[in-house]
Amino acid sequence: MSRLFAGTPWDRPPTCERCGKLVAECRCPPPVPSAPKPSGQIDSKGQRVTVRREKRQKGKEVTVVRGIDPAKNDLPNLLTRLKSSLGTGGSLDGTDVILQGDQIERVKAALEKLGFQPK
Numbered sequence: 001m002s003r004l005f006a007g008t009p010w011d012r013p014p015t016c017e018r019c020g021k022l023v024a025e026c027r028c029p030p031p032v033p034s035a036p037k038p039s040g041q042i043d044s045k046g047q048r049v050t051v052r053r054e055k056r057q058k059g060k061e062v063t064v065v066r067g068i069d070p071a072k073n074d075l076p077n078l079l080t081r082l083k084s085s086l087g088t089g090g091s092l093d094g095t096d097v098i099l100q101g102d103q104i105e106r107v108k109a110a111l112e113k114l115g116f117q118p119k
Contacts, residue, residue, distance in 0.1 A: 042081075043072040044115035051111070051118045053102050063107050065097040068116075078114075085110050 005011040016026035049067040056062055065082075068075065079097050083090045086106055090099040099107060108118040 041072075041074055042078055042114055043069075044111075046117070047072075048117045048119060049111060051104055051107050053104055060100075061102045063099045063101065063103045065099070065107060065111070065118075066095070068095060068097065070095050081114070082107065082110055 003011065014023045015021060016023055016028055018028045019026055047067070047069060049065055051063065051065050054062055054064050068078065075092055075095065075097065079090055079092055082097065082099060086099065086103060088100045088103065090097065092098070111118045
């Protein structure tokens with residue numbers, strides 16, 4: 001009679017990925033957790049950002065915010081805060097925040113409230 005999981009990882013006892021010993025016999029130190037990604041934090045100290053208007057396909061105008069450091073800021077959270085405070089749509093394109101419409105002055109004011117230095 002053959003077993004259902006014979007020869008599969010579920011048939012064998014678990015082993016350590018680093019030393020290869022059984023987990024019960026392993027003496028490896030526990031893995032060091034990596035630095036957590038910023039969740040919801042916005043670190044705007046001394047960050048100069050560029051706010052400009054661009055024309056897209058079919059004559060649509062958008063406001064683009066460039067120069068935000070993605071390592072220090074949670075860009076999806078920042079986008080959500082800007083969209084809700086301005087009452088407009090928007091998206092992320094890499095590290096650029098794109099907001100619908102020509103809203104340069106309103107975006108600059110919202111960014112200044114958050115502590116950024118828009119130009």
